[in-house]
Amino acid sequence: MRAVVQYGTGGPDVLKVEDRPEPTRKSGEVLVRTEAIGVPFYETQLRSGLIPAGSAPGVFGHEAAGIVVEADDPSLHGKRVVTMSFTGGAYAEVVAASQYTLVPDTITPEQAVAAAVPASVALALMNAADVKAGETVLVEAASGAIGGYLARLAGQKGAHVVETSGNGKADIDHNDPDWRQKLPDGIDVVFESIGGPRAAELLAKLAPHGRILAYGLLSGEFPTFPVAGLVARGITLIGFGGPDAYGKRVAAVRAEALGLVADGTLTPVLDRTYPLADVAAAHARVESREGAGKVVLVP
The missing domain is CATH 3.40.50.720 (NAD(P)-binding Rossmann-like Domain)
Structure with missing residues (x-):
């Protein structure tokens, strides 16, 4: 699969697109073929080293939406979910995640990843x-x-x-x-x-x-x-x-937040969409603070 790997800390150029083996799903996780990947501001701080993070190199990214291709529960197969990972791995064509939420049918994957977190x-x-x-x-x-x-x-x-x-x-x-x-x-x-x-x-x-x-x-x-x-x-x-905040309180209201998007109470704001290969440009866009809303990568 194609994935974005972080090599050290620094500018957007430390993110490299390369071929990587698909992740192996553990019990309790879903394996998701990604359709949209979020690029939040905090990830630029993780990449630059401003916020301490895990060791590199490793597949970068934390927020993605896509289709479940493997799960403990067969009824999840083919369902669209949005995932959140605290350990990375989202900037890829396939991601394994233990924290996931079903996405209403009326929401596109770009809207889902723009709103979920x-x-x-x-x-x-x-x-x-x-x-x-x-x-x-x-x-x-x-x-x-x-x-x-x-x-x-x-x-x-x-x-x-x-x-x-x-x-x-x-x-x-x-x-x-x-x-x-x-x-x-x-x-x-x-x-x-x-x-x-x-x-x-x-x-x-x-x-x-x-x-x-x-x-x-x-x-x-x-x-x-x-x-x-x-x-x-x-x-x-x-x-x-x-x-406590992000692993519990935020996760507990994610389905409700997506429901507010589905019923029109909240409208996701998308800034720009970039192909996975242009991840450096996506990070530069977020760091510029010139836009409004979510920058999204599309595998």
């Missing part, structure tokens, strides 16, 4: 935040895959949504170093995905008893908040990451 992350974050009608919600990086779904879900709850973006497509340009000073006062919920030491400046803009949900590292650094600033105004800081 980011929409379910957004839904899990919304559940954790308990956003209510009339609240003011700040969504950082709202032109990104997860941020876009968060903005839509919060708006559907009746919240007033304030969006940031680095491409001029939102209320606030977060490429401006002082963008936090331009936010309105009285924010109830912050979906924090940029990080860095200046995240603490958000505290002055939060309403008493506001909530901050920290889930992303677009800056490459964890957000920094002084405990005194949180305690003095009753601010709740919720960290959202790791196996």
